[in-house]
Amino acid sequence: MAEPIFDRLAIIGAGLIGSSIARAARDYGAAGEIAIVDASQQVMARVRELGIADDAGGDMAQALKGADLIIICTPVGVCGVVAQAIAPHLEKGAILSDVGSVKGAVVAQIAPHVPAGVHFIPAHPLAGTEFSGPDAGFATLFQNRWSILTPLEGADASAVARLANFWTRIGAKVETMSPEHHDKVLALTSHLPHLIAYNIVGTADDFGEQTRSEVIKFSASGFRDFTRIAASDPTMWRDIFLNNREAVLEMLGRFNEDLSALQRMIRRGDGEGLFDFFTRTRAIRRSIVEQGQDTSAPDFGRR
Template identity: 60%
Template sequence: AQAPVYNRIALIGLGLIASSMFWAIQRGGLAGEVTGYARSQATRDTARRIGLTDRVCDTAAEAVAGADLVVLAVPVGAMAAVAAEIAPHLAKGATVTDVGSVKRSVIESVGPHLPEGVHFIPGHPLAGTEHSGPESGFATLFDNRWCLLVPVEGTDPQATARLRALWEGIGSNVEEMDADHHDLVLAVTSHTPHLIAYTMVGVADDLGRVTDGEVIKYSAAGFRDFTRIAASDPTMWRDVFLTNKDATLEILGRFTEELFALQRAIRTGDGDHLFDYFTRTRAIRRGII
């Protein structure tokens, strides 16, 4: 175990990400104490039963009292309400961070609620599964994965260095990134691919009704991977698209243009177009592996 990075960490929201953080923090001895709060009584009961956090609190105010780090681990659309709820109870000099999948909207919705003297350092661990809830977490989720920190203007470098040390203790590689750049990159690498998976599974499901389940029965690797991705939490992903609207619309627009070009090539029998396109994308894969 390493030296604790924080005396008391409060985890707000006890789902996949927060529970994985707790098990990793515990593994590394990275905090003196970890408190936890979730909105639903059922989640708090489960957390107490499985020992998720050292102290499960019945209010967010109680959980953040005296904490030197507060982690907002709720869906992006719930961040503002949670920030408003905890703001009056934050300790002076505390750091507030989040793990939301979109960064510009979190900065705009959480930042204004936080009092003077509190450090706000948004973050996003690039790790997850299609599972959700307090029992879905595990200590190794963040090992050798990226965690992106998005310090806002005027952020204290020492507070950022401390949060970086926590994520490194959790097992991640940390990089700093501007919020808008983050949102565009994630629209390409994560958000739009999820939308494509949701769409493909929806199309197959419509077809499946027609052909009596055949599509699912004979689904091989490619489609099976789509069904896994499309099983991700609906609340979380609804919020991602509502809050990363501009970047996902930009990438979807480009995607749709390319798809129409390929559709036209198929219709007109333009084998050269298809071959050249697939040759280019194959070379990209070979360049990154």
Template identity: 65%
Template sequence: MTVKFRKLALVGIGLIGSSIALAARRQGLADVIAISTRRSDTLEEARELNLGDAYTLDPAEAVRGADLVILATPVGAYEAVMKAIAPALEPGAILSDVGSVKRHVVKVVEPLVPEGVHFIPGHPLAGTEHSGPSAGFAELFANRWCVLTPGPQVDKAAVEKLAAFWRAMGSNVETMDADHHDMVLAITSHVPHLVAYNIVGTVADLEQATQSEVIKFSASGFRDFTRIAASDPVMWRDVFLTNRDAVLEMLGRFLEDLSVLQRAVRVGDGPALEELFTRTRAVRRSIIDAGQETAAPDFGRPHE
């Protein structure tokens, strides 16, 4: 199915918004791309990067006449954005988003969606640790999943049209329940980020001399955590404020397991350590087989 929208409105033009703009333009998925953001500096940056066709600080103006509207701000801004754009949303338009949590988005956005607008929450499982309009690139979504969490009442044709839009940008699309999304993401993304932020925080609290050495000798393990912990603070604050229950549930399991492992280290239980370390290799092999990762050593990081 080829898909084409008259007007795509992006509210928020950071890493994700700008990547959508570039991919949609490259694939010819919209006649017009309208861009809106909060700060005029960011808007000017988007304009200089030639990301769209129309630029405005007023999100209502951006969404007027749009048949596809995608919210791409941190989730904590959704309620205010919705209040601003709701009166300007066109009946028949598809309203979607890219937020990393979904149950909370439904709770906040759904009550503000005007009659006749098709609200279909979405989450592209793609990203890097960089942010802002210049961080985007058209290939970001290629071979990555995009999860849609339409409610039971939503128009099937609208869901199919949005799915076709994401597929045209290179994604594989999967539909699931918002709660289920939040639980799977808690373990694949939110708890790993929390743990990475935490260990980098532990280092940031070490006395200065030790800290400098940790930075100097960070090559083995720790620097991978710092990449994860370099992601946007506001976005991640909002993730933990809005997916609390699933995160605490998965963090609880993680901590239980860590107690067992801590004990194995304390008592010097070699067989238990080796058994766990062997079991975990299989998980990585599955991820590489599933096409979600490169098998190149060190992710293909340059070694010069």
């Protein structure tokens, strides 16, 4: 196996993402030692049972001692508090990163606490499932998935390259962009789809018991796909919408305009308009499958 890229990796927050990074870093030899700290005693106990860290004692100062890569993997809403708590223990030359699904607000929360001499390089791996917690993680989560780095102006190039190497070693493809650009792209590719999915499932839930049970029974006709997305962690998604408000509201505005147009076509019986609209959207699916971003198997290949 190739040399580890970091001597000691410290992960703060051992949920789906944090525990997956720990497992992957060990399996692919990306870090010499791995320390994990989580605010929850229950999670720490489970981390010890799973045996996915070399140091799971739970003491922050101890965990960060000698750590040259620290990744904050908590929900976005507590990133600032966590950064403040760990700041005194960060060593000169270390790289501090995170995995938050929003970048602008995370930078605003974390940056003020970063001591001089520590390289703060925000990141966001585009990988996850609808499950959360340390048991949901697995080492291959990042295989062939993007990890987006959003280094701030004047960031140290060699530190950025080292972090990129880390992600590549655990299977990801790395892309770099500004925090603002990240937040716009993700508002469209991830945050808006999740909002819409939550909303349509909510609409069904508003009906009485009888309709709700029929919706569940006949969900395979389209609805069930939305329920998977809408089963994602409420804390994570609350934090995303609170912290990427502007970009999400902009995308939602555009979505609403388009939906009004479709609604008008249905009301007026404009078959040609509907047909054209439904034809246009097929090209995007084709590109996604061609670029290996999804399976071409009918119905995602599920049975």
